[in-house]
Amino acid sequence: MATPKKHNAGKASQQDPHALTGARENHLEVAIGREVRAFRQQLDMTVMELAKAAGLSTGMLSKIENGGISPSLSTLQALSRALHVPVTAFFRRFEEERAATFVRAGEGLKIERRGTRAGHQYELLGHSSGKRILVEPYLITLTEESDVFPLFQHSGLEFIYMLEGEVGYRHSDMTYVLRPGDSLYFDADAPHGPEELRKLPIRFISVIAYPREGEE
Numbered sequence: 001m002a003t004p005k006k007h008n009a010g011k012a013s014q015q016d017p018h019a020l021t022g023a024r025e026n027h028l029e030v031a032i033g034r035e036v037r038a039f040r041q042q043l044d045m046t047v048m049e050l051a052k053a054a055g056l057s058t059g060m061l062s063k064i065e066n067g068g069i070s071p072s073l074s075t076l077q078a079l080s081r082a083l084h085v086p087v088t089a090f091f092r093r094f095e096e097e098r099a100a101t102f103v104r105a106g107e108g109l110k111i112e113r114r115g116t117r118a119g120h121q122y123e124l125l126g127h128s129s130g131k132r133i134l135v136e137p138y139l140i141t142l143t144e145e146s147d148v149f150p151l152f153q154h155s156g157l158e159f160i161y162m163l164e165g166e167v168g169y170r171h172s173d174m175t176y177v178l179r180p181g182d183s184l185y186f187d188a189d190a191p192h193g194p195e196e197l198r199k200l201p202i203r204f205i206s207v208i209a210y211p212r213e214g215e216e
Contacts, residue, residue: 161182
């Protein structure tokens with residue numbers, strides 16, 4: 001009778017469907033550890049100094065900061081007193097909403113921006129909400145020449161990455177010739193926009209970031 005082959009324990013654990021669940025459960029410990037380390041560094045304290053102030057061993061504190069263990073409530077209270085922050089501060093980032101926007105090809109929200117001309121198409125690919133900094137990624141397509149080019153001026157920063165075609169893009173008193181693979185990063189409060197459509201169609205990604213009103 002053939003002897004059953006032994007399964008490789010390492011490979012079996014890699015295929016364990018419960019392994020991912022365990023990883024998710026560890027996210028809280030990792031988040032707490034990051035906050036503890038960040039607050040310690042803000043106070044310019046060493047691991048040894050914080051451990052002494054909180055009545056912990058340096059080994060225990062290292063494990064907490066690396067997300068290796070789940071600290072008890074009494075341990076978190078001791079750390080909060082030593083770091084002069086409320087216990088809830090350790091959970092701040094973990095409890096923040098983590099949103100994602102998925103947009104299929106060709107399904108971006110069509111936007112009519114001030115100064116937009118015929119043949120200039122703006123697709124909003126996503127947006128941030130509930131954040132101090134707002135980010136708007138656009139896919140911009142230029143398919144028709146025009147005698148008058150739209151120039152924009154707004155707060156924040158803008159990043160452009162060329163995908164197709166060739167354009168002379170103006171920023172302030174400079175014009176940059178952008179080809180596929182080229183990028184341009186600039187302060188958006190200066191006049192800017194496509195000045196010369198050199199090779200159509202033109203497609204590029206534009207990412208605009210600016211502070212929410214009242215957050216400057």
